[in-house]
Amino acid sequence: MSTTRAQENVLASAQPPASRPGDRRSVIVEAALTLIAEGGVDAVTHRKVAAAAGVPLGSTTYYFESRAHLIRAAFDHYLERVQRLQAEIGAPDGSNAQALVDFLVAFAEREAQERSYLRAEYEMTLFAARDPVLAATLERWLESMVGQMADALARAGARAPEEAARSVLDLMRGFELSQLTRSAPDPTLRHRLGALLSAYLPSE
Amino acid sequence: MSTTRAQENVLASAQPPASRPGDRRSVIVEAALTLIAEGGVDAVTHRKVAAAAGVPLGSTTYYFESRAHLIRAAFDHYLERVQRLQAEIGAPDGSNAQALVDFLVAFAEREAQERSYLRAEYEMTLFAARDPVLAATLERWLESMVGQMADALARAGARAPEEAARSVLDLMRGFELSQLTRSAPDPTLRHRLGALLSAYLPSE
């Protein structure tokens, strides 16, 4: 506890101190996330992370108060990654249902391509089941996704948009989860999402 | 590898050798499952399992060739447990949709009561993502559930019963997953399942 700074700023407030772009802290966090994606949370040890990041052991213990802090930082980094991915594909702003389904399918397919990072997402959920700090972060993220989805559904004229949004997201999560252990890619997602949405949308 | 027997029979062929009902092997497996439910797969170490089962360290290494074998046995035990639970609630044999939804909701609520074991289920999925042996077992179980669900939906007159079954199960899994990190229990599952099924069922 005698270390002096550089800790405690896990989410928000990116880099107050020195922080060149290729910051040492970022390199460590990215290495940790890669290790989680490849080998699960168990694979995150100070030594393995340091080796993967190409820094000595002392560096990871300098930037992170404990292993749990390092893991949380890696998951925060993952969430930023996913939000960037969502922004790239384009938010579900289409006012009709087809555009929304297109967005969801594109998102799922892109995630499936980088399957290892998909795994990190569910590692995060399980870790959060026993880490209240991460659970709060995750909850905030999930609720924000529900809100965005509900808005898009409302614009498309859906009844009970929030309930519909939760169903869509649960279906997506269940789908992604089953993709984790399956080799064949199940092409029916698009049709199944359409069927689910048809229960909430007026016409057709 | 110089040990002689009692190994290798993970699934099927319950107890060839001695096997009183309170078998030592079963005690160990149950302790391992409890540890997974409470602390995740990481918590399964030979020493912790032995302590939880009230047996010396040597016992767990005698009955299980390696830590991975022990974990697989624990998950096999979990699957038997879930199948027993399904049988107790009663299979989804009702020929109308309402009975099916009742079954699903009852199942989800009962699972939510023993949240720790719910956690074990998703620990299993993640473990299976990197353990081909367990992945095969899990895949078999999931496909069997899809089959049962599709049969029940077909009896209820659903179109595309297998596709509908997959959507129902994915929705359930996504729902359970979000329950893992949430405290409030979300009472909308029943209505949401009804909405999903209405897209596949003829009348109403």
Place this chain on the structure above:
DNA sequence: GCAAGACTTGTACGATCGTACAAGGTTGTG
């Protein structure tokens, strides 16, 4: 140019781990 704080690094300690194994005990069968 010089202190002070920020960063870097190597090394060390105690704990825990998977696994192996030898030495005994128990049990069933001829």
Place this chain on the structure above:
DNA sequence: CACAACCTTGTACGATCGTACAAGTCTTGC
């Protein structure tokens, strides 16, 4: 009763872990 197979147990080895920390180097504000 004897022998073999099965079971039980305690102990040991080498590896890896989280964490602490002292000793350095670099940066920065004055």
